[in-house]
Amino acid sequence: MVISEVISENNAQFGLFFLAPTEILPERSQLHDLLHGLYKAFPLLDSQVVWGDTGLELHIFTTPKVYEPDYSDITVYSDPTAFIRHQLQHEHSVFQRGMLRIICARCGNNMRWGIWLHHLIADADFVQLLLSRVNAWLETGLWPEPDLHFIQQFWVLNHAMTSQHSYLSQYWRSQKNIFRALSSQQQREIQPESSPLTFTLPNSSRFFTHIALALAHALDTLGFSGPYLAVTPVTLRPKMGQNISSGCYINLIPVLLDANLDVNTFDAQRLSWLEHALLPQEGIAEQCGVDYKQALVMINLIDIPLDTFGFQHHPEFRSRKPITLTLIRNQVEYWQGNLVTLWGKTFGQALLVAFMEALTL
Known part of the structure; x- marks a missing residue:
């Protein structure tokens, strides 16, 4: 599945970073x-x-290697937020050793450290398990027995994808005509990432549908010619009666933002694509001709935020596409929204105004 890193122009989009709590400051030997x-x-x-010999392989090391935490570039940051943001933008790659990194930096007068995980293993359940084990080790110095069930989960996922590959491939080939109608990514000058524009939205039925279509209308208002390709990472584990939310970056599914779609048509299309998204994203791209590099929008819907046991985690800190919309459910009735663009502050503000107006239509 990491072939997605090969076809991407930006390796930095493939990781999550969790900053350890302020009160926990192990020495370097402890981090080792x-x-x-x-x-x-x-x-x-x-x-x-x-x-x-047969393509990409996961090489698991069978003998201990000398691998120290990364102290080669002890950078001084103004505050922990700057440290987190830099790690989300830094190009960590699985073609270098390790799915996990421990990284240190100086934030003001304090040394801080955090854990970086590749998206391939950044499943919401595993993140919570890993961080709880880290905190237990910090308190007791003891580790549990190796978690072989973690490896078993990957075998089950791989087996399921293999057994359904032909059926899924045929399904996505049938979607090719839909993606032929997509406009290429709008040619605009990339600028430094804008500061997140924040807003609050009330919860509603078909929440994702309404915000996605509102974004399509907002882009039309600003003179773009749709439909537009968006992507959203998903857990593929639906919560009964709730939205299917972003929590695992093993897979990205396409979302077609088209202001001409009505709510029912959009829902039917999106849920059908979600149901068939067990095929990895490079498989979807190959069969239906969609180019993930041309995606205009990344939509992160975080229905149940990770409980990171004191570690700081900010999924909204980095724009992975020209437009990134992150929605985090912080109460039963409300969602906290963040809009970030790579097309400058003026464009971002205009898009937010048009988006909020479209939600009232």
């Missing part, structure tokens, strides 16, 4: 022990992706 303890508890983390 932490890294090796994590490799022992979760053997799959001690791996890298390589080109084998």
Whole structure:
């Protein structure tokens, strides 16, 4: 599945970063022990992706390697927020050793550290398990037995994809005509990422549908010619009676933003694509001809935020596409929204105004 990193122009989009709590400041020797303890508890983390005889392979190391936490570039940041943002923009790659990194920096007068995970393993459930194990180790210095069930989960997922591959491939080939209608990504000058524009929205039925169509109308208002390709990462584990939300970047599914679609048509199309999204994104791209590099929008819908046990995690800090819309449910009745663009502050503000107006239509 990491072939998606090969076809992407930006390796930096493939990781999550969790900053350790302020009160926990291990020495370097402790961080060395932490890294090796994590490799022992979760053997799959001690791996890298390589080109084998038959293509991409996951190479799991069978003998201990000398691998220190990254102290080679102890950067001074003004505050922890700047540290987090930099790690989300830094090009970590699975073609270098490790699905997990431990990274240190100086924030003001304090040394801070955090854990970076590749999206391939950044499943919401596993993140919570890993961080709870880290906190337990910080308190006791003890590690549990290796978690072989973690490896088993990947085998089950791979088996399911293999068994359904022909059916899924045929389905996505049938969608090719839809994606032929897509406009190429709008040619605009890329600017430094804008500061997040924040807003609050009330919860409603078909929430994702309404915000997606409102964004399509807003783009039309600003003179874009749709339909537009958006992508959203999903867990593929629906919560009964709730939205299917972003929480795992193993897969991205396409979303077609078309102001001419009505609510029912959009829902039918999106849910059908979601149902068939067990095929990895490079498989979808190959069969239906969609080019993920041309996606104009990334939509992050975080219905149930991760409980990171004191670690700081900010999924809204980095724009992965020219327009990134992040919605986090912070109460039963409300969603906290963040809009970030790579097309400048003026464009971002105009888009937000048009988006909020479209929601009232």
